[in-house]
Each structure stands twice: as C-alpha cells, then as structure tokens.
Amino acid sequence: MKTWLRELPKVELHLHIEGSLEPELMFALAARNHIELPYASIEEVKAAYDFSDLQSFLDLYYLGMRVLRTEQDFFDLAMAYFERAHEEGVVHVELSFDPQAHLGRGVELAIPFEGLRRAMREAEQRFGMSTALIMSFLRDRDASEAMTVLEKASPWYEVIDAVGLDSAEVGNPPAKFAAVFERARALGIPRVAHAGEEGPAAYISEALDVLDICRVDHGVACLQDEALVERLRNSQIPLTVCPLSNVRLKVVETMVDHPLPAMLEKGVKVTLNSDDPAYFGGGMLDNYVACFDAFGWDQRVFKQLAGNAIDVAFMSDARRRELVERLAEC
C-alpha cells in the first residue's frame, strides 16, 4: 500500500513553507547569516518539538524562521521542500507564507515573493510540478497591519493565488479581518482561512459568512455543529485537514481518535495535507500512510481524497484534466 500511496498523484493545499524548514537547513542558514540559535545541535532542536498546543508550536515556528533573511534563503527553503515532495509523489503544491513574520524582522516583501517564485518556476521546470502561492495574514496581530501588507503587495497581485489567515486562533475570530478580506475580494483575490483548528465550530461559520472563503483550513471542529456539517456537505466547500499536525498539536489525542472518518461519512469534502512537515513528523506521504495505519482505508478512499484536492486546487483547467486522468489510471 505504501508504494501505491507514493505513486498516487497527490495535491497539497495546506502547507506553510516556513514550516517545512528542517533543522539541518535551519543550522546551515543560521551559519550563512551569522544568526545565533538557542539550540546546540540538531538533536536538541528535534527534542524541543514536543508541543502542548498550537501556541507552543508557534513560538518555535517564529523562532526558527529568523534564519530566513535573503531571497536565496527562501529559494533554498522552497526548493528543498519541492524536492522532498516530488520524491513522495506530490504533483501540485500550494504554499502559504507569512509576510508579517518577516517584515517584522526587516525582511521586505520582495524577498520572500521573489525567492519563492523563483523556486516555484524551477520546480515546474525540473519536476513538472504545478504550484500556487497563498499570502497569509497573522490573526493575532492587528487587522490594520494585515491591510497595510495587502496594499504593499500590489506589485504581486497577479501571482497571489489566494490570501489566507493563520497563527493563534482562539480569541482572534474571523470577523476581526472582515475589512481585509473584503478588500481582497474587491481585488479579485480568492480567500481561504484557518478555522476550527483549536477554535470552535462558530469560527468556521463566521469565516464562511464574513470572509467569504472558498476553502476552510483544518475545520476539524465542524462536527460540534450538525447544522454546519449539513452546510459543508450541501455546499461541498472543501476542508484542508492535516491529521499529523492535529495529533502533534494535541487537537486530537491519537490518529485513531481523529474525526476524519466521521467527516467522510457525513459527506464533507475533505483533503489530506501536511501543514508544517518539519515540525509535525512528516510530509504528505506520511499523512496518507498514517491514515492507512489508523483507519485501514482502501484505495478507493485515498483516490477520493486525492481527487477532492484536484477538484478545488488553484490550477488551470488543462492541468486539472491532466491530473484527473492520472488519478483514474491509479
């Protein structure tokens, strides 16, 4: 099954590129940029990745990304990820990045945009991989700051496939960003948002109502609200679920307790994703394999999940048709 899962054409819709920073590259970039890390060794970094909740992860996530300073750093980060993803049979990646976490350290917008875009072009040429770019806002910072970033990003509007919303969820409801998302809508930029990861089902409904999003990132809390489940089933609005992330951040206790089977059973359009693979013990293939180990799903279920992601990805119609055909041949 693992060989078959590797060959399955997988589409990744929920990946924080800064969360793909492996400890080895973190050390190499720290040395290149003369940045001191609070870790003595790679083993020490890995030992620190024992999280109690989302915030305990975010603290180390923002700390680790301080090594990213130049366009070349962002290129190297993304290219290393694309190489690993390609080896795992990932054919399309939608990477999100957090510009505010870089601007706050004096790293101007052009640096991540240009470094990531160059890596995306190279992955398309070298691996035949398609890619999309999501610019995310930090919900635990003021909405006015997000609005300023959106305006400053005007030179790149053509290459932004969507805007997103991430970081500490509880206490930062979607409505806080109503004006920012309204501005993105007016600019014709699609919208996605994390909702119902640690926060309640009400945040998912609010993100749909107020932010007019086309996808929900995580959304595992939806099962708390039957009417919302019904809405998600009827609308077929997709959820980008990240099972290994949910276990590592203690959203669920173990893989066996994960609500994915119940979500599928209720007809919610779910997809499998890795979130922050360097921090949560694996990439796309590991997430697929973990689901096989926990739920014993057959090939039909995995084809449905991969097909859901192809249906809702930001990609050309021609590319979508090509991937639908490849999936059918599996």
Ligand SMILES: Nc1ncnc2[nH]cnc12
């Ligand atoms: N799992 C996650 N939830 C919210 N914000 C994030 N930023 C990076 N990973 C995240």
Ligand SMILES: [Zn+2]
């Ligand atoms: Zn995420």
